[in-house]
Amino acid sequence: MFLPMILTVFGPFAGGLGASGDLRAAPRERPVVTLRHGAVKVYAAARRGSPRRGIIGGRNAVFPLLARVKAKGCRRPWLKIGPEAFVCSARLRPGRGQPRATRHPRLRKGRIMPRSYFVTRRIATVRTKPSATAPRVRILREYSGIVARGKVRTSRGVWRRTRRGYLPASVMRFVRPSKLAGVALGPKQKLPVSWINGATAWVANRPTLSRRARVSRLRAYARVTVDELRTVGRRKYARIGAGRWVRADRVRTARLRKVPAGIGTSEKWLHVSMKDWTLVAYVGSTPVFAALISRGYKTPRGRYRITRKLAISTMRFHTRKGEYEAEAVPWIIYFKPRYAFHAAYWHDGFGSHASHGCINLSPKDARWLFEWTAPDLPSGWFQIHQTSKSRGTHVLIE
Numbered sequence: 001m002f003l004p005m006i007l008t009v010f011g012p013f014a015g016g017l018g019a020s021g022d023l024r025a026a027p028r029e030r031p032v033v034t035l036r037h038g039a040v041k042v043y044a045a046a047r048r049g050s051p052r053r054g055i056i057g058g059r060n061a062v063f064p065l066l067a068r069v070k071a072k073g074c075r076r077p078w079l080k081i082g083p084e085a086f087v088c089s090a091r092l093r094p095g096r097g098q099p100r101a102t103r104h105p106r107l108r109k110g111r112i113m114p115r116s117y118f119v120t121r122r123i124a125t126v127r128t129k130p131s132a133t134a135p136r137v138r139i140l141r142e143y144s145g146i147v148a149r150g151k152v153r154t155s156r157g158v159w160r161r162t163r164r165g166y167l168p169a170s171v172m173r174f175v176r177p178s179k180l181a182g183v184a185l186g187p188k189q190k191l192p193v194s195w196i197n198g199a200t201a202w203v204a205n206r207p208t209l210s211r212r213a214r215v216s217r218l219r220a221y222a223r224v225t226v227d228e229l230r231t232v233g234r235r236k237y238a239r240i241g242a243g244r245w246v247r248a249d250r251v252r253t254a255r256l257r258k259v260p261a262g263i264g265t266s267e268k269w270l271h272v273s274m275k276d277w278t279l280v281a282y283v284g285s286t287p288v289f290a291a292l293i294s295r296g297y298k299t300p301r302g303r304y305r306i307t308r309k310l311a312i313s314t315m316r317f318h319t320r321k322g323e324y325e326a327e328a329v330p331w332i333i334y335f336k337p338r339y340a341f342h343a344a345y346w347h348d349g350f351g352s353h354a355s356h357g358c359i360n361l362s363p364k365d366a367r368w369l370f371e372w373t374a375p376d377l378p379s380g381w382f383q384i385h386q387t388s389k390s391r392g393t394h395v396l397i398e
Helices: 363-372
Strands: 004-007 030-035 039-043 051-056 059-064 067-070 078-082 085-087 094-095 116-120 122-128 136-140 145-147 149-156 159-163 165-168 170-173 191-198 201-204 214-218 228-232 237-241 242-249 249-256 266-273 280-284 287-290 301-304 308-319 320-337 337-342 360-361 381-386 396-397
Touching: 051 059, 051 085, 094 149, 116 214, 136 165, 145 159, 214 242, 249 280, 249 287, 280 363, 287 363, 301 320, 320 363, 337 363
Parallel strands: 136 320, 145 320, 266 396, 337 360
Antiparallel strands: 004 067, 030 059, 030 094, 039 051, 039 085, 051 381, 067 078, 078 085, 116 145, 116 170, 122 136, 122 165, 149 159, 159 165, 191 249, 201 214, 201 242, 228 237, 237 242, 266 280, 280 287, 301 396, 308 320, 308 381, 320 337
């Protein structure tokens, strides 16, 4: 059996590597490796056939260099840049200094999303040029998400430039991502937590749908407290105050759930209630965060672990009517092949069906969940996978 040979192992306070291999360095400097440009695959061990650990990327990103390992599958030594994280590429340059890398996805100051987006209003044809007679590239389904890349004015109208061609501006609408934010839980805020789902709701002075009983209207995502549930005829109503009733199916409530078997007192886990359209994050038996979600008819139920996390990626699938695409979706957390938690910018209807199977969250909630769950995505990484030594957070969907 071939055993990799560790050439040099650096402690956390070691100096950098000079051109002559001298280990002495200026104070506060340490061995690092610089990625010149592009992206590089990261493996869980110093061999090409080992499990994928993730992807690092960015121009002149600097990562800690923990060891140089001589092993098969690389003409030069493998470079260890973290726990179970080995890279081998001509784009990498060992040296000395301080780790320095951007946390992906990058956000401009004051923004909640990494890009500006449009959504197709209906089925639309992408052309090679801004002309209705130009060759067709592909057909996009309605509600496909497109990153804004500028526009072109022609004698016959305005066209938007996309990643793979041009679309008439008339078939697209600019979207403003939801500002919905979940609820931090603690001594002052405990479960249950209730919201009006993603549309306005009429408030009546008694449990009825009669227009004459209406006294006010609540905006989407308004926080309410449910004091009573009552069935009148075939409908259920929720009392949210003295003489204030709303339809019960307009209220979404995050409730306390017992810790599932096999989860420790200090372990993180997520509970998704398909019935209540909510997500609650726990540490052991303590709930720490609650949020509204959107899910699909095909969202799987069961118990999982987070398998990998992507800072940003394009999601797509093909249908008979065309291709559906959601470009540059941030904060993607996979728990099963083809199924993930992620931010949704193309709708603002959380608390109802708005997904093909994944679990949609508002941008703020998706980012919170991404940063809270394991495995953690280090700065300079675009993607990370769980390993047997670094397991993903538990997920329970029921």
